Amino acid sequence: MSIVEFRNVTKTFGPVVVLREVDLNIDKGEVVVLIGPSGSGKSTLLRCINALEEINGGDLVVDNISVKAGRSQVRLIRQEAGMVFQQFNLFPQMTALENVAFGPRRVRGISRAEAEEQARALLAKVGLAERGHHYPAELSGGQQQRVAIARALAVKPKLMLFDEPTSALDPELRHEVLRVMQALAEEGMTMIVVTHEMAFARQVGTRLIFMEDGKISVDGKPADLLANPENPRLREFLQHVH
Amino acid sequence: MEFDWSVIGEAMPALLSGARLTILITLAGLVGGLAVGFVAGLMRAYGNAFLNAVAFAYIELIRGTPIVVQVMFIYFALPVLADIRVNPMTAAVTAIVVNAGAYIAEIVRGSFLSVHRGLKEAGLALGLPLWKVLVYIIGPVAFRRMIPPLGNQFIVSLKDTSLFIVIGVGELTRQGQEIMAANFRAVEIWSAVAILYLLMTGTLTLILRVTEKRMRIL
Ligand SMILES: Nc1ncnc2c1ncn2[C@@H]1O[C@H](COP(=O)(O)OP(=O)(O)OP(=O)(O)O)[C@@H](O)[C@H]1O
Ligand SMILES: [Mg+2]
Numbered sequence: 001m002s003i004v005e006f007r008n009v010t011k012t013f014g015p016v017v018v019l020r021e022v023d024l025n026i027d028k029g030e031v032v033v034l035i036g037p038s039g040s041g042k043s044t045l046l047r048c049i050n051a052l053e054e055i056n057g058g059d060l061v062v063d064n065i066s067v068k069a070g071r072s073q074v075r076l077i078r079q080e081a082g083m084v085f086q087q088f089n090l091f092p093q094m095t096a097l098e099n100v101a102f103g104p105r106r107v108r109g110i111s112r113a114e115a116e117e118q119a120r121a122l123l124a125k126v127g128l129a130e131r132g133h134h135y136p137a138e139l140s141g142g143q144q145q146r147v148a149i150a151r152a153l154a155v156k157p158k159l160m161l162f163d164e165p166t167s168a169l170d171p172e173l174r175h176e177v178l179r180v181m182q183a184l185a186e187e188g189m190t191m192i193v194v195t196h197e198m199a200f201a202r203q204v205g206t207r208l209i210f211m212e213d214g215k216i217s218v219d220g221k222p223a224d225l226l227a228n229p230e231n232p233r234l235r236e237f238l239q240h241v242h
Numbered sequence: 243m244e245f246d247w248s249v250i251g252e253a254m255p256a257l258l259s260g261a262r263l264t265i266l267i268t269l270a271g272l273v274g275g276l277a278v279g280f281v282a283g284l285m286r287a288y289g290n291a292f293l294n295a296v297a298f299a300y301i302e303l304i305r306g307t308p309i310v311v312q313v314m315f316i317y318f319a320l321p322v323l324a325d326i327r328v329n330p331m332t333a334a335v336t337a338i339v340v341n342a343g344a345y346i347a348e349i350v351r352g353s354f355l356s357v358h359r360g361l362k363e364a365g366l367a368l369g370l371p372l373w374k375v376l377v378y379i380i381g382p383v384a385f386r387r388m389i390p391p392l393g394n395q396f397i398v399s400l401k402d403t404s405l406f407i408v409i410g411v412g413e414l415t416r417q418g419q420e421i422m423a424a425n426f427r428a429v430e431i432w433s434a435v436a437i438l439y440l441l442m443t444g445t446l447t448l449i450l451r452v453t454e455k456r457m458r459i460l
Contacts, residue, residue: 079368
């Protein structure tokens with residue numbers, strides 16, 4: 001059963017066509033790794049799913065709701081599709097615990113005590129049980145990104161979108177974030193991940209999509225594609241990221 | 243000539259009552275100015291084309307004309323145009339509301355828009371409506387950045403009340419002027435007036451410093 005369905009989706013920024021009639025179905029439980037050259041439209045594709053970008057043509061249905069169904073429906077989609085950003089984007093005036101408790105309190109409307117109880121459990125899950133009272137500025141990049149993952153999970157999404165979650169991190173901090181993501185995938189979370197981490201794609205991904213110039217040009221099993229990339233541009237791309 | 247302290251002593255009650263009025267006009271005017279400024283600033287930053295244009299016209303109209311002209315307009319021209327009678331005090335407070343509101347709008351707009359775009363997106367991505375993102379996420383960050391420029395505007399508005407001498411409001415400068423006209427002791431009177439203004443602006447500065455210290459700028 002599809003949880004995300006792109007039907008002939010087109011996205012333009014002024015005269016620039018960024019997504020060209022994209023068709024894509026993603027099923028529950030899939031871990032889709034999205035790769036492609038800079039500017040090929042990976043972030044835009046991801047941001048259309050939770051309607052941070054408005055599509056210009058076609059239709060896009062997330063958990064049976066169209067992104068074109070109006071504001072209140074879009075908010076429902078966003079609650080079902082958590083997002084993790086390259087730059088973490090934690091709320092700087094709130095502690096880690098308050099960041100994680102924020103969504104349940106203000107979106108789901110549950111009490112502060114209950115929200116913080118859940119937030120503590122989520123922080124423990126991402127390995128930050130001891131850091132709840134720290135402000136984002138007092139945490140390392142890897143810790144901030146794990147708080148950001150916990151913050152997104154707190155709203156209990158059915159789907160998680162990751163836009164280069166480790167690109168802003170020093171190499172030695174990346175694995176702690178990737179490990180959290182791997183654990184999430186093993187629990188059965190549906191995930192769409194833009195990343196250059198090919199080891200993650202191979203070990204955790206169930207599907208690899210290569211984008212070029214606003215189109216999906218290769219779509220298949222990570223193991224097959226990485227071992228034997230038949231598409232010449234994919235082969236060249238992989239040589240650069242390895 | 244000799245500095246005659248007794249002149250100051252005699253003038254003090256009148257000067258203090260003037261200072262009280264100055265404070266009153268400033269406080270009332272700034273409370274209103276903050277309300278107007280927040281609304282107009284948010285209209286500029288997040289409103290649709292129509293709201294944006296309305297706020298833009300208001301801000302440019304006020305910033306492009308002197309406050310003396312504004313208060314004269316409210317006090318003398320409005321009664322003729324719209325048959326509204328206003329007393330000098332109302333005209334003075336209204337002038338500060340309208341004038342400070344325009345400058346505060348620019349401060350509000352600037353500080354909201356200076357907050358990193360990613361925070362707004364992170365809030366929206368949780369499924370919040372925009373107004374909640376503004377109230378709970380962007381607002382608190384923007385507010386901290388507003389304090390220094392707002393403090394500046396508060397001081398400007400306080401001093402601007404001295405211009406209401408033109409419509410005969412008995413604020414501090416007007417009181418000084420009247421006493422001076424009676425006793426011709428310019429040095430004593432204007433020294434005392436200046437010091438009273440300094441005390442008021444100094445207190446304001448101190449309050450703002452403390453507020454700023456207690457809030458971490460993010
Ligand atoms: N807000 C915007 N306004 C105008 N053009 C945009 C905007 N966002 C993206 N673009 C353009 O859309 C195209 C695709 O951008 P996108 O960010 O989706 O690429 P990407 O594949 O994520 O690239 P990268 O690997 O560099 O992150 C680029 O040409 C980019 O310049
Ligand atoms: Mg990108």
